[in-house]
Amino acid sequence: MTKLTKHRPREALDADAFVEAVQAVLDYLWEDEQRHHSEQDSADQPHIFHSLQVIREWLSDLRAEARQVEATEPSTPAAQTASTVKNEDGVGASRKITLHEGDCGTYTIEAEDGRTMLIQTDWDYPGVASIFGWRPCPCGETDGTVDCPHRTASEMIAEAGEFLNDHIGDTAEDPGYFEE
Numbered sequence: 001m002t003k004l005t006k007h008r009p010r011e012a013l014d015a016d017a018f019v020e021a022v023q024a025v026l027d028y029l030w031e032d033e034q035r036h037h038s039e040q041d042s043a044d045q046p047h048i049f050h051s052l053q054v055i056r057e058w059l060s061d062l063r064a065e066a067r068q069v070e071a072t073e074p075s076t077p078a079a080q081t082a083s084t085v086k087n088e089d090g091v092g093a094s095r096k097i098t099l100h101e102g103d104c105g106t107y108t109i110e111a112e113d114g115r116t117m118l119i120q121t122d123w124d125y126p127g128v129a130s131i132f133g134w135r136p137c138p139c140g141e142t143d144g145t146v147d148c149p150h151r152t153a154s155e156m157i158a159e160a161g162e163f164l165n166d167h168i169g170d171t172a173e174d175p176g177y178f179e180e
Ligand SMILES: [Zn+2]
Pocket: 137, 138, 139, 140, 141, 142, 148, 149, 150, 151
């Protein structure tokens, strides 16, 4: 049993080695190229740093996928949930946010580590409400802040506000409010 899980197929080994090599090259180039990029300051010249960013994104996707595959292997304890696996090193981490009532008709959202963010303007209601499951219009043509053929923005903003009132204390996955 232990032998089987340790002895991985050749293909998998090669893929691991490849990913490690790309990561090493990336780490090696990252800081320098990032500095060059911010010094360069001209948008019409494609810079190598953009390519590095693309590679890094692709790499982190690949690793998240690999972890999910590992998580579904029978040797992994069943108690390990998908979210703890994803949180292992913060790449593609999923964090929870909680909706709270603020002062004077405002709302706050709180991260798991205690950081909070104030939701102050009506225009933010549709975006926040969407995170907690609200849908502006079934047509999908609006995010709730612009009119669609069926509904006006003010109508949807008001509805989003009511939705938030009804969902104080709810938690949802952070779509990126508290990303560092
Ligand atoms: Zn519509």
